[in-house]
Amino acid sequence: MTGAKDAGGAAVNRVIPGRRRWHVKENFDLLLFCLPAIAVVITFHYIPLYGVIIAFKKFTFRRGIFNSPWVGLANFERFFRSAHAGQIIWNTVAISAYSILTSFPAAMLLALALNAFRHQKYRRVIQAVTYAPFFISTVVMCGMITLFLSPRVGVVNTMIRSLGGTPINFMGKAAYWRHIYVWTGVWQRMGWNSIIYFAALSGVSPDYHEAAIVDGATKLQRVRHIDIPFLIPVATILLILNFGEFFNVAFDKAFALQNDLNKSVSQIISTYVYQLGLVDNDASFSTAVGLFNSAVNAVLMITVNSVVSKLSDNSLF
Template identity: 65%
Template structure:
C-alpha cells in the first residue's frame, strides 16, 4: 500500500483535531502531574514524625490501586447533575446544577486532575528512593550551620533528585502522544467528543469498530514514530544543557 494510509490520515478532517487534542491533553497532564510527586516527596521527606509521614504516604498511595473503570465510575457519579455530591454542594450554596461531562471546558481539567490525584503518591516512590541516598551527615551539618527546613530542602534534597527527575522527564516527553485509551474512552461522550477524541480512541474506532485494521495500524505507527523523534530530541537537549541523558 506504500504511504496511502498515511496520506489518508493526513488528509482526514479528523487529523488536526485528533493530534491537537492528544498533544494538549498529554502536555497538560505532564505540566500538572510531573512536579507534584516531586513536591510531595520533598515535603514528606522533611517530616520528622515518621508515624504521620507513613499515614500520609498510605493515603496518597491508595488511589493508585483503584482500577480505571472504578475511577471513571466514581467521577461520573460524583459529577452527576442529578445525584452527584459536587452538584449537591453547588445547589446548597445557591448555584445551578452543572452537567460537567457535557461541558467541553471542564473535560480536560477533570481528566488531568483526577489522574494527578490518582497517581501522585505512587509516582513519588522513585523520588523517595533518590532522597534515601542523601547522606544524613549533610542534613546534620546544615542544621548545625543554622539552616532552616526550607533551605535544607532547597540546597540538599532538591539537587539530589534532579538527575532522577530529568530522566523521568525525558521518558515522559518520549510518550507525549501516547494518551491512555481506557480513561479517555470511559469519560468520552458525544457532547465532549471535540476535545476528548485522541489518537488512541480514534485508532480503536477505525480499527475495531470500522474494521479498518490497515488504516489504524498506519496511524499507530505514525504515533510511535513521532514519540521516538521527540524522545531523541529531548534526550539530546537534556544532554547538551545538563549532561544528563538516557544514552
C-alpha cells in the first residue's frame, strides 16, 4: 500500500512545472484531444497556405493547382501597374486609419465616463444598451443604414426636408461613404470596445483614489492622473492588435455598403479580392492581391509588436 502511495506522490511531483519531464506515454491521449482540430486547421488553413502558389501561376480549375502553368510575378506586376492598385490600397488605409482614430478615443472616453459615473443603476442600463448594437449582424446593420439614409423614405432625409433642406442621396455619393462607414462603426462598437478599458479601470486600486482625495484632488484631476495612466498599457496592446489588422479591413461591411456609385471609395483590398476571384473568375490574380495583402499584414504585426516589446513590457508574445 505504501509503495503505491509513493508512486502516486511521485506523480504529484511530476505535475509541478519547473521539473520538466515529458510524459509522452502518460499524456498521449491529450494529443488525441487535439487531433480533430489539427486536422481541420491543416485542411482549411495550411493546405490553402500551400495553394497560395497559384498567385504565381495561371490557374484554372480544370488543370488544378499542380498542372496550371507558371507565370512568375506576372499577376503582381499586373496589379501594381493597374490604375486601381493605388486607389484600392489608399481606400483600405484611409478606412483603417479613420476607424482606429475614431473608435479608440470613443471607447476610452466612454469607459472613463462610465467609471467616474456615480449612479450605479443608470450606469448598468447604459452599458447594456451600448453593448447591444455589437450583436446586430452586418447585413441588418447595413440594412438599417440604407433604410435611415434612403433619399425617399429615410428618417434622416425626412428630417432634412422638414428643416427646409434638399434630400441627399447619402449612399450614392462617394464623398459621404467613409464617414458613414466609420461613424456607424463607432455607434456599433463603442460600447463593446469600452468593456476592456472599463475592466482595466475597475482594477485600479482604490488606494490611489483615496490618497488623491485626501490630497484634495478633484475628480477631473483623478481621471487625468490616475485613470488615464492606467489605461495606457491596455490601449498599447489593443493598438498592436489593431495595427496587425491595419490592411485587413473586414469584407462584410464594406461589401454590404458598396454600390456602383460609391465604388471609387468603397472598393478595398478584401472586396477587390472577392470580385476578382468569384465575380471575374480570375483566381490567380485574386490570390496575388490577397497574398500582397497578407504579406503586408504579417510584416506590420511582427514589426509593431517587436517595437512595442522593446519600448515596454507589453507585447503579445
